Amino acid sequence: MTSSNELRQKKIIEKTEAFVKAELSNDPTGHDWWHIHRVVQMSKRLADAEGADIFVCVLAALLHDVADEKLNESKESGLRKVGDWLETQLVNKEECRHVLEIISTMSYNAGTNPPMRTLEGKVVQDADRLDAIGAIAIARTFLYAGWIGHPIYDPDIVPRDSMTPKEYRHDKSTAINHFHEKLLKLKDRINTITAKKIAEERHLYMEQYVDRFYLEWEGQV
Numbered sequence: 001m002t003s004s005n006e007l008r009q010k011k012i013i014e015k016t017e018a019f020v021k022a023e024l025s026n027d028p029t030g031h032d033w034w035h036i037h038r039v040v041q042m043s044k045r046l047a048d049a050e051g052a053d054i055f056v057c058v059l060a061a062l063l064h065d066v067a068d069e070k071l072n073e074s075k076e077s078g079l080r081k082v083g084d085w086l087e088t089q090l091v092n093k094e095e096c097r098h099v100l101e102i103i104s105t106m107s108y109n110a111g112t113n114p115p116m117r118t119l120e121g122k123v124v125q126d127a128d129r130l131d132a133i134g135a136i137a138i139a140r141t142f143l144y145a146g147w148i149g150h151p152i153y154d155p156d157i158v159p160r161d162s163m164t165p166k167e168y169r170h171d172k173s174t175a176i177n178h179f180h181e182k183l184l185k186l187k188d189r190i191n192t193i194t195a196k197k198i199a200e201e202r203h204l205y206m207e208q209y210v211d212r213f214y215l216e217w218e219g220q221v
């Protein structure tokens with residue numbers, strides 16, 4: 001029999017799905033509803049394997065990009081939007097605080113953020129990062145580069161070794177550089193053992209893709 005708590009959680013998840021779909025349906029940057037769907041699916045898998053609270057993970061995964069800095073006037077206004085939404089739901093204070101903590105600290109931020117505090121935070125951050133490694137990640141990267149007007153590749157624009165969050169966001173770069181500046185570094189920034197295994201396999205695929213890209217560029221294959 002389903003308990004009243006399970007029913008409560010199911011309702012919240014369903015309503016939040018509809019809210020997020022409406023918020024992100026027109027997003028052209030690779031943070032659309034289907035990115036959320038993938039992060040939710042992966043969060044469930046990781047939470048199950050790692051023994052994390054699935055409800056908190058799914059709720060945070062659903063809402064993590066609604067508060068994204070790039071899609072809001074500021075980080076604060078994005079977080080307020082999520083906080084306001086949670087207040088209208090039957091989410092208890094502790095769950096609400098936990099979800100807000102996860103989504104306010106999980107962003108990559110040019111690699112400058114401290115480690116996630118809780119297992120649930122680690123799980124959702126891993127799930128989001130896994131969507132930036134592998135076959136789908138390649139597609140997202142070219143989509144995003146096109147959206148901000150970056151070329152696929154330019155040998156004269158070299159990848160930057162280190163950069164501030166502002167430089168990371170605003171300097172002219174290329175889609176291929178993004179692999180070196182961020183995506184190929186992600187596998188060493190994964191929190192859980194379960195996600196690490198998935199990341200390593202996806203990383204290899206992406207590395208082979210980039211190697212092949214350079215060979216084709218020079219007409220060698």
Ligand code: ADP
Nearest residue numbers: 030107108109132137140141144145174175178
């Ligand atoms: P986060 O919010 O985790 O810091 P982003 O939202 O910056 O990550 O990036 C999400 C995805 O968008 C990346 O995995 C990548 O595929 C794409 N992306 C972000 N920035 C760039 C960029 N400068 N060039 C190409 N793709 C990018």
Ligand code: NI
Nearest residue numbers: 035064065128
């Ligand atoms: Ni995301």
